[in-house]
Amino acid sequence: MRAKEELFCLGIEATADDFSVGVVSSGGEVLANVIDAYLSPDGGIHPREAARHHAEVASSVLAQALELSGLRARDIDVIAFSQGPGMGPCLRTGATVARALASFLRKPLVGVNHCVAHVEIGRLTCHLDDPLTLYVSGGNTLVTAYEAGRYRVFGETLDIPIGNCLDAFAREAGLRPRPGKPLGAIVEELAREGRELVPLPYVVKGMDLSFSGLLTAATRLLRSGRYRLEDLCFSLQEVAFSMLAEVTERALAHTEKGELLLTGGVAANKRLRSMLAEVAREHGAKFAVVPKEFALDNGAMIAWTGLLAYRAGVETPLGESYVRPRWRIDEVPIPWRERDRTES
Ligand code: AMP
Ligand code: MG
Numbered sequence: 179m180r181a182k183e184e185l186f187c188l189g190i191e192a193t194a195d196d197f198s199v200g201v202v203s204s205g206g207e208v209l210a211n212v213i214d215a216y217l218s219p220d221g222g223i224h225p226r227e228a229a230r231h232h233a234e235v236a237s238s239v240l241a242q243a244l245e246l247s248g249l250r251a252r253d254i255d256v257i258a259f260s261q262g263p264g265m266g267p268c269l270r271t272g273a274t275v276a277r278a279l280a281s282f283l284r285k286p287l288v289g290v291n292h293c294v295a296h297v298e299i300g301r302l303t304c305h306l307d308d309p310l311t312l313y314v315s316g317g318n319t320l321v322t323a324y325e326a327g328r329y330r331v332f333g334e335t336l337d338i339p340i341g342n343c344l345d346a347f348a349r350e351a352g353l354r355p356r357p358g359k360p361l362g363a364i365v366e367e368l369a370r371e372g373r374e375l376v377p378l379p380y381v382v383k384g385m386d387l388s389f390s391g392l393l394t395a396a397t398r399l400l401r402s403g404r405y406r407l408e409d410l411c412f413s414l415q416e417v418a419f420s421m422l423a424e425v426t427e428r429a430l431a432h433t434e435k436g437e438l439l440l441t442g443g444v445a446a447n448k449r450l451r452s453m454l455a456e457v458a459r460e461h462g463a464k465f466a467v468v469p470k471e472f473a474l475d476n477g478a479m480i481a482w483t484g485l486l487a488y489r490a491g492v493e494t495p496l497g498e499s500y501v502r503p504r505w506r507i508d509e510v511p512i513p514w515r516e517r518d519r520t521e522s
Pocket of ligand 2: 194195196316443474475
């Protein structure tokens with residue numbers, strides 16, 4: 179028998195290519211985390227096609243997650259969903275499923291910020307208290323840490339996200355993703371065979387990053403036919419990851435956080451991991467990488483963050499449950515960390 183005061187939250191993630199449903203308990207136990215990824219033939223994401231995929235798989239992913247959790251639908255106390263940021267058609271599909279479930283089951287609804295969820299599931303699964311986080315994915319590139327009631331942005335991309343940069347370059351090179359082998363992982367494999375560092379633009383402006391000039395330059399060199407693809411992949415990674423490491427290092431020095439957390443799909447990259455481990459080591463900070471299942475877009479992180487928010491008094495009435503494709507992490511109040519605020 180589970181303790182009566184224990185709460186269960188079901189979370190729905192649908193910001194981009196993945197549709198996922200997770201179930202977690204208020205004790206921090208992940209009871210289910212089912213992810214169904216939409217794989218387009220060329221590795222790009224067409225929002226309406228991804229949304230159609232989500233609508234098609236929603237009921238079976240939901241059923242699988244409930245089955246795995248060992249709970250009945252009426253045992254769920256809270257329904258959470260990714261309200262933004264992300265692609266409009268994808269977000270709307272997830273939000274519709276969440277609203278229908280919450281109304282049908284007469285349970286409270288909580289809209290969760292996807293970026294906040296990446297940080298919170300990282301804190302939970304890596305046993306961290308107050309990390310500086312580098313979140314790198316297909317849709318986001320962000321250096322963030324908690325300060326005075328919010329997750330503040332210490333650095334971010336000014337144009338395209340790092341994952342998008344790697345993927346676009348790979349597509350330009352004629353590479354195609356395979357199940358379990360995203361384009362970024364194929365670039366990483368090729369980069370390991372790189373021998374020559376080809377000069378590419380390194381663009382850090384203040385604490386922000388720009389990857390679009392880097393992508394254009396790398397693509398131009400690729401088309402010139404004068405360089406080995408392996409050398410270009412290697413150089414692209416070295417330059418892009420050094421930019422990320424520089425901004426992360428400065429944020430770590432400024433905030434003096436004792437923990438550094440790496441998350442998002444690009445966190446799977448071993449070269450990026452080793453560069454950031456070095457940054458953490460030099461600053462005496464503990465370094466952690468979120469386990470892959472929870473670093474990718476996943477429903478468990480939405481469920482966990484929904485629970486934290488719900489316990490702190492946050493609810494999203496149906497009338498305010500519209501999606502927020504451009505919802506920034508630093509716009510979100512974080513009442514469940516108020517204690518940290520008064521202590522710091
Ligand atoms: P997400 O947006 O969090 O679902 O992550 C997807 C992004 O992670 C895509 O841009 C992938 O190409 C990228 N990715 C996945 N594995 C790797 C890897 N080993 N190295 C670099 N990027 C990767
Ligand atoms: Mg994804």
